[in-house]
Amino acid sequence: MDLELRHLRAFTALADHGSYTRAAAASHLTQPALSRTIQQLEAVVGVRLVDRSSRHVALTPAGREFLGPARRVLGDLDRAVRDLRVHRTLRLGFSWLLPDPWAQRTLARFERATGATVDLVRVDDPATALASATVDIAVFRGPAAPGGLTVHPLFDEERIAAVAASSFLADRESIDWSEFHRWPLVVNTVTGTTTPDSWPPDAAPKTVIPCANYDEWLETVAADRGVGVVPALAARRVTHSGLRFVPLTGAPVLPVRLAHLTAGGRRPLLREFLDAATAAGNDDGVR
Template sequence: MDLELRHLRAFTALAHHHSYTRAATELMVTQPALSRTIQQLEATLGIRLVDRSSRHVTLTPAGQEFLFHARRVLGNLDQAARDMRAHRTLRLGFSWLLPDPWAQRTIARFERATDAKVTLARVDHPVATLETARIDIALLRGHLELTGATVHPLFNEQRIAAISTSSFLAARKSIDWSEFHQWPLVVNTVTGTTTPGSWHPAAAPRTVIPCANYDEWLENVAADRGVGVVPALAARRAAHSGVRFIPLTNAPAIPVRLAHLPTGGRRPLLREFLHAATAPECTATADAVPGNDHGAR
């Protein structure tokens, strides 16, 4: 019979507990099964490891020597497994600021549970990047229709208005969602979450100032080219001296979701990440609100 890891684990557990009963409990096997495993180990080595002449479990001198080698082998194996798990990565793609503290809590929980690492990739088109296998999972905002991807809802974020400090609106304490049709709307056409389609057609802004990224969006708002609407965390993490963020009333929430392709070689890591991402302590984000579409998007 070949020497197997189960033999080493059974022997080290018995040596640790000095009891067949307690060792069997740790290994989740029956006491007779543990006894047979120890006997198989002794038969394989051709030497007695356990002294059965005593009422208590003790090791023979050969058993003491073998215990040193067994623990070293198991320790080296466990370290090798940890080293290999440390090389595993899950690539998370996002097009704009990650929600906080969701991202920090999710990544920490996932990495503790798996010994794997999360690498972050800022991409303009997360779904297309998924299809090229450059990322494994994508964080999405808004109502983008997806085909061929598995989607997991997380929470909804509130919106906030962005107004130039030189605008007559800068003195307002709040702005209602229904008022925006009166003013030009600055729209990030690549990664933005608010467009004229976010309103009912009869109430949508009639003038659009297009741009291609958040920096351009912010500078256009600061220059008073128009007003903007953005997820509320911008007020905390992407401020501009020329822009004032003002609370919105009756604004629809922004759905936040995770998406991944249904196939791939990282399914165990994806399952662990989704488990962490949807844990209550992670989804209780600073800007999470109940869904409130009001017929808008």
């Protein structure tokens, strides 16, 4: 009989608990099964490891000497398995709604091809999340990502205007990009993608109503404190009785990119994910 992991686990459990009864319970074995496993281990190594003459479980000198290496083998194996599982998970960061159906198609294609999984992580600042290793790859919208990142363009999104249901703009068939200088602009200063800098200086909104997250942005627009601009997918993903979405004309498109730390670009799962993301972005031209 060869030495097996079950032998080492039974032996270290017995050493830890000092009792066949407690060790068997911790190992999810019956007491006779644990006893047989210990006897098999002693037969494999050819030396007695447990002193059965004592009223309490005690290791022999050989058993005490063997315990350290047994723990190291199990510890090394457990760490290797944990590391392998970590490396079979990719963490995708995003600060706002993921483009659909691109995101769903990308995840399905990637997980089917690799057997790995994707964890979706909502972050306020994707660049900071990448730098701190909170995520492995992140979705960026709008302006180019900061230095130190490798950026992969995906596609462009259309923008749409958001106004209060009570606003005189709610019944408009469309709003032109050049009109926004007339009204206060509600800006999510943390994760928003449209700011006064999105316009030429002479056409930019003169008043900014700041807020710190998307929920505040929704409620501020719904309260008719100003108008907002978001990616067009919000019109089909967001339901709010106090809000209306109005098509835009003349608005610049919003670039959507994936980015990761340049130093981590050789990780195989990243390449697999980028392949899946590119292929999904090309499917029927759907975002």
